[in-house]
Amino acid sequence: MAKFLSPYQFMESGKKLSARARFFKYLDWKLFLDVFLLCAFGFLMIASATLQKGGAELLVGKQLAAFVIGFGFLVFLALINYQIFDSQWKIILGTSLSLLLLVLVIGQVSRGSKSWFNLGVLSFQPAELSKVLCTLVLASWCSKKERSLENIRDLGVPLLIIFAHVFLILLQPDFGSTLVYFPVLISILFVAGVPLIYLYALLFLGALAAGVVLTHTFISLSPFSPSDGSAVAFFYNSMNFGKEFIWVQCGAGLFIWFLAYIFRGLKLKIPLLYFLVAHILFMVAWSTGTLFVQAMKPYQERRLLVFFNPDLDPMGAGYHVIQSVIALGSGKIFGKGLFSGTQGRLGFLPEQHTDFIYSVLGEELGFLGSACVLLLYGILIWRCFAIAMDSRDRFGSLVAVGIGMSFSFYILLNLAMSMGIAPVTGLPLPFISYGGSSLISSLISVGILLSICVRRFTYTG
């Protein structure tokens, strides 16, 4: 069990090298520099994107303040031993969930979502921090229960942790922020060595839940009228917590147990547990999908649909995607020059300093600039997994994997959205998009990574 070490104690604990010298020697400078460059790109682009609107100084100033705070956390976390999170996972879990609960009570409503703590000058989004905290908790649980992860009952705890988070965030409601939990969970479980069959079950669950959401969206915006008594209407209503929802649940259950009866009759020895699992999976997936449908706002549904056909609404939701692709492509090789992008500057790009900042970057700095940023992100992900590989314990590995997966998910989804090949989810681009909470939580993640890296050869607590 690791015990808490103050930074000074840590520095004194060095043996061959002085603690300070060892810290600087083993620090992952590549990662550190990489993150620093990404942040620099971020400041430049935020300044450029907000220049026309006015208030660029204020926004860049706020971002700078967030950076300073985040950097403070980064240094602090790099200095302390990360293993403290392993031992104190219950406290972390408690903190994470209470923050999410608290925001539902005293949070500030902005754009119809209760997702923010108002701290005077700055506001803070607890979901951003919970993402990191949840990663730590999951990694802790999975690293300890190493040998029993093949037991299906031990998987229930991580699932429960995830669903608690997702549920609370959906209550805000903030659809976009919940998405990242699933890849993080699956990647941690995968690396922790969970049998693939469980992951398949999880993927099935995810696919069914997503299928429910997509089908509902498709029907609600398609020419079928969901009000008549047709089968389409039946399914549509079953995704809307009505009496049809109960019918579908019961019907599917009956079908599964009917199958079990048939198989028994055929003398095929399939454990009843499997049917039970199938039944539970279906129920959970269908309910989760329905829950998401309830949490999604009309504009989110529209965005989802527009992704499949941007011409559906070229002035509305599809407009963002189209303009983003135009902005990005019009940069060509060398770009239009910093502060000279027309798409961003003249307001054709929506959310140009947050969600679509990469399009501004691509327009102004061209292929060279945007490929350079892509490379920096590649290095970031590579360092995450390298640290996971080199970590001296399983907890460190799983934390690094979770963090790497979380970064990857945000980066890939945001970039793909900017390039017009993913739906508009409103996810920020780590280190570059404007947003204090996102920047701070990203820097916190990096701090934890640095801490894991620095201690890769240390076997003492």
Added chain:
Amino acid sequence: MNGSKSQDLAVRLKVILYSILGCFVFLLGRLFFLQIIRGDNLKKIAESNRTTLFYQRAPRGLIYDRDGKTLADNQPGFVVFFTPLGFKGQELERMARTLAAILGDKEDVLLKRLQTAVKNSSLVRLVDRAPKEIAFQLLENQTDLPGISVDTEMHRRYPERNLSAHLLGYLGKISPEELAKLSRTSSRKDTWIGKSGLEKNYDLVLHGEDGGMKMEVDARGHALRVLEHRDPLPGLALTTTIDLGIQRVAEAALLETNHAGALCVIQPQTGEILALASNPSYDPNLFMNYGREKKEEGVSVGELMTNPNLPLFNRAIQAAYAPGSVFKILVLLAAMEYKKEAIKDKEFCPGYYWLEGTVPKKFLCWKKEGHKEVHWMDALTYSCNVYFYKLGIKLGPDTLESLAKQFGLGQTTGIELLGERKGFVPGRAMFKNGKRRWYEGDTVNMAIGQGTLLVTPLQMAQFMSIVANHGKIFRPHIIKNIKKPDGELVRSMEPELIGEVSLKPETWLSVEAALLQVVTRGTGGASAIAGVKIAGKTGTVQNPQGPDHAWFVAYAPVENPQIALAVFVEHGGKGSLYSAQIAQKIFRTALKVNG
């Protein structure tokens, strides 16, 4: 740590890392595709996103008569623009409703236009030539109509309205086919071009060069700055050879007859056309408000197009008729020149002529009782058919055909107007592959200008002008010169001698003497003016549609011809009735004689 476990962990880590890096490579590829392969294309789109073009139409060139009197000019008119300024759906619908009420257009059509404007964030001309009332109504409701602006622009005007309408032509919006055909760079969907007359034929000259502004706009449609500005270049001015005074008299006289008709007045010594008229006429100003004509004016463009009297049809150059007795001038010229011996001082006209052959046929003279004993001069003076039947037979069709062609019949005259008809000169060749051969009956018909012979009023005027010139052929033309708006001469059209019908001087003189007699004591008496020697000839064309058509061709003064003309009145009865009277009025005006 367990070895196999850690190895397993490393494998699983690599699986995730490589899949993620694979996604990165894919994104890099997409980036390459967008920025390098499609870069130029998308840059163009971004450029059109950022700029909006605001066209300023060039004022069309003016058109003058020979003395500088205005035939077509421009006057300021109202144009309604719509600048899209970041509109919402419901707002546009409300606006479309208000606009529809004011403009009287269909609401859904308007809404679609507004929506396209918003979509392309481009300025749109909603109404091209708005009446005053609409402009004022829009200005009054401007608070309810954001983005709607009313501006002024120079619009074509024809101050003389119906006068010389056929000659000038009218304007219309460019059709998609015309747009595709025109290579002029400034052509756009809302360009107005000449649709007929000089406006059409000289569109390139008259149009000028549109100017405009290229403005940078933001996503909300606000113009931020002017990137490029070019002043419109007005079109060049045309000075025509038309004499407005003669034209006015000619049109009034034609209108008075209450018949369809046409006339053409040429100055023989230059080929300049002094008047070109066709009746019924129309007001080309109507086309400027096409679709928005005022009800009280009573006539709409649609009515003009469907009117059975074809007011848009320029009969002076587009209608071909049989020349009738007018053609006898040519027959007489041919006989004088090539078969003097055939011309007898006395020929008996019993009122009919038997053409012998396998099936004998009787051809009548217009005077049933006959002209009895006729001298060759009286034959023309009183237009005796029988005399000319006989003359025709003696001359044969080939001589007539060849001489007619020398006078330019059966060919376009080359006047600067589109749609000119060639007419037709019959001859033996026309039956080369036909069912029957040329027979003498055809010659007989041809000798009095009937049958398949067809000429336009312009051709007849040109014919008279050649006779007046004793054979010299000048190209008939309408354009005197082309000038820049500041008066600098660009091109000047000089009289052009394009050929000569060479006949002996005494031939010309004898026929001229006969033509003089036509007016002094013959069928053309109605055109006579005391103190002016007028050479003329009437013509009457039988036709199955109704009363005879009336021709009158003439030139004067004979000693120094100033005017040659051809007047044609559809179903005007005998040529002496209307046509000669019209000719008299024209001579009076043109030669400035009273009485």
